Amino acid sequence: MKQKRILIYGETDGVGLSAVTRELIGKSRALAAKSGLEYSLILIHDQAENCRDELSAYGLSRIYIWKDAGDFRADRYADLLADTIRREDPDILLVGGSPEGRSLAPRVAAIFRTGITADCTELALDTENRLIQTRPAFGGNIMAHILTPNRRPQIATVRPGVMPPADRTEYCPSPEWILCRNTARTSAIRLLGIEPADAAEEIDTCSLLLAVGGGLKDKEDLEMFRELAALLGAGLAGSRVLVERGFLPPEAQIGLSGHSVRPRKLITFGISGSLQFRAGIRQAQKILAVNIDPEAEIFRAAHTAICGDLYEIVPELIGQLKEK
C-alpha cells in the first residue's frame, strides 16, 4: 500500500522560509508523528538554496525546488505545483493562507477537481487518516469540521499565526532534493504596474502589541496611541470597528476576518471582546485589557483587567513613561 503523504507549498519572505511555511511544517510533523505520514515540500524560488540548511532540519522526506519560474504568477505557479502533485501523489496539500497561497490553492483544486477548505485554524486526522479541516463558520459562531472524502489531494489553506512553527532538529534523516526546471510554462497574466501600499506595520510579528477598539471616539485620538506605541516599542493594531471607521488600514485588523496575532503581551483599549475579535488573539501569551465597562467580555479573556476610561489612562501612562 502506498505511503500516505502530505505536500507543503513553501514560501519565502525574502530572507528565509516564511513564518506560515514553518507553521505548516510544524503541523505536518505533528500529524506525521501520530500517523506515520511522510511530509515533503515544494519551493518555487531561484534562491531556494539559501533555505537548504534550514529545510534539512525538519524531517522532510523530499524537497522539490523549482528554478527559473520568474516572479509569482498564479496560473504559472499553479501549473508547476500541479506537476509536482502528479509526481509526488500526495493525499494532502497544505498551503499558507498568505495572499500568494490564497490565489494559488483554488486554482490547483480546480485542476484536480478536488475540494479545498480555506483559512483553516486547526487540522487533525481521523481514524482513517483523512484530514479533518477545522475553520470558523457562520461569523465565528460555530467551528466547522470539514472532510474531503472522495477526491485527492485534500487541499487546505491555513491561517497564518494559528499553529506553532516547527523547531529545527539536529538529528533527522536528510531529505531527498529534487531539482526541477520551469520549461516553456508562460503566464496569461500581464503585470501592468505595481503601486506600493502604505507601509503597514507587521502586526503578526510584534512581541508587544497595542490594540484599540470602538471606545476610541475620533481618528485624531489615535495619535496618543501612536505616541504610547513609540514609547513602548510596540506595534499598533485594532478591532474591525476602527478599520470600518477608516481610522486604521485593513492590515491592522485583528480577528476572524483580520489577522491572528501571537504577541508576548497584548494590551487592548476600548475593545469589547467579541467572539470574532477573540478568534485572532488566542495565541497571545499575556493579555491586559482596559475597558470602561466592568461587564465587558474582553475581561474574560484577559490575564489583567483594568476597568477605567482610556482617555484618562493613556495620557497618564504616556506622562509616566516620559518622566522615566
Ligand SMILES: Cc1cc2nc3c(=O)[nH]c(=O)nc-3n(C[C@H](O)[C@H](O)[C@H](O)COP(=O)(O)OP(=O)(O)OC[C@H]3O[C@@H](n4cnc5c(N)ncnc54)[C@H](O)[C@@H]3O)c2cc1C
Ligand atoms: C463575520 C464577521 C466577522 C467579523 N470579524 C471581525 C474581526 O476580524 N475583528 C473584529 O474586531 N471584529 C470582527 N467582527 C465584528 C465584531 O462582531 C464586533 O462588532 C467588533 O469586534 C466590535 O469591536 P469593538 O469591541 O472594538 O467595538 P465596540 O463593540 O464598539 O466596543 C467598544 C468597547 O469600548 C468600551 N469603551 C467605550 N468607551 C471607552 C472608554 N472611554 N474607555 C475604555 N473603554 C471604553 C465599551 O465598553 C465597549 O466594550 C466580525 C463580525 C462578523 C459578523
